[in-house]
Amino acid sequence: MRFKNKVALITAAANGIGRATANIMVGEGATVIAVDNNQGRLDEAVPSLRAAAGTSGGKVQGILADALDATVVDKLIDEVARTHGSIDILVNAVGGSTVIDRPTATTEQLTLAEWQKLIAFNLDATFLCTHAVIPVMKRQRSGKIVNLASIAGRGLSFNSSSAYAAAKGGIIAFTRKLAYELGPDGINVNAIAPSITLTERIRPHWEKRSQASQAEEIERTPLRRVAEAADQARVICFLASADADFVTGLTIDVTGGL
Structure with a gap:
């Protein structure tokens, strides 16, 4: 029960890596604040997450909110802290490459609008939620923040754009800098850098690839498979736990050895 009596706020919690993380945490006793910008996804996810709590004592509250809206985020963090008394864990799971129609576009092909959309989607929500939760965690003199970067941020993705790489590189740098700022206040800040992960959003793109392309991806991964959301969530939960x-200040590559 690593998360007994812990309050964990998870963005993009209704599917993908966010949901897989929520599933583990609630099963280990956390009160999970599951934030998403899609009511339909939340309506489907919350009952399933509550069932995952089992007899752990874990609880789930679903909140519809846009993590890219500063006013909304500030109000969200204030209400959660006031209602629950603390926010022990923040998982910034908003992000991704498929927010534009051409996620594999080269730099030459990218438009400025596509560049800006990818940068904002992958950096702004992480900044806004972190910015809002810092005063809460400072008052507590404790807290765990876990961000989602990508191997693209290390220049190691063959299938994503330079805009996505720049954004996720920004997450890695932000994580490191924030760790120096917040360490004296007892707050840990870390990140994971996933390789291709078969979430609900990515799986359709994976299935459109040829068998030869899929086989090539698997062949260059030492563990000889692509990741599932739970592979990433387990490492997030380690970083969010007392372990x-x-x-x-660390970004862990969760890539099967790629």
């Missing part, structure tokens, strides 16, 4: 109390 990582002396880990901060």
Whole structure:
């Protein structure tokens, strides 16, 4: 029960890596605040997450909110902290490459609008939620923040744009800098850098690839498979737990050895 009596706010929690993380945390006793911008996804996810709590004592509250809206985020964090008394864990799971129609576009092909959309989608929500939760965690003198970067942020993705790489590189740098800022306040800040992960959003793109392309991706991965959302969520949960109390400023590549 690593998360007994912990309040965990998870963005993009209704599907993908966010949902897989919520599933583990609620099963280990957390009160999970599942934030998403799609009511239909929340309506489907919340009952399933509550069932995952089992007898752990974990609880789930679904909140419809746009993590890219500063006013909305500030109000969300204030209400959660006031209602629950603390926010022990923040998982910034908003992000991705498919927010534009051409996620594999080269730099030459990218338009400025596409560049700006990818940068904003992958950086702004992480900044806004973190910015809002810092005063809460400082008052507590404790907290765990886990961000989602990508191997693209290390220049290691063959299937994503330079805009996505720049945004996720920004997450890695933001994580490192924030760890220095917040360490004296007892707040840990870390990130994961996933390779291709077969979430609901990515799986359709994966299935459109040829068998040869899929086989090539698997062949260059030492563990000889692509990741599932739970593979990423397990590492997030490690970083959010007491097991990582002396880990901060780190981005862990969760890539099967790629």
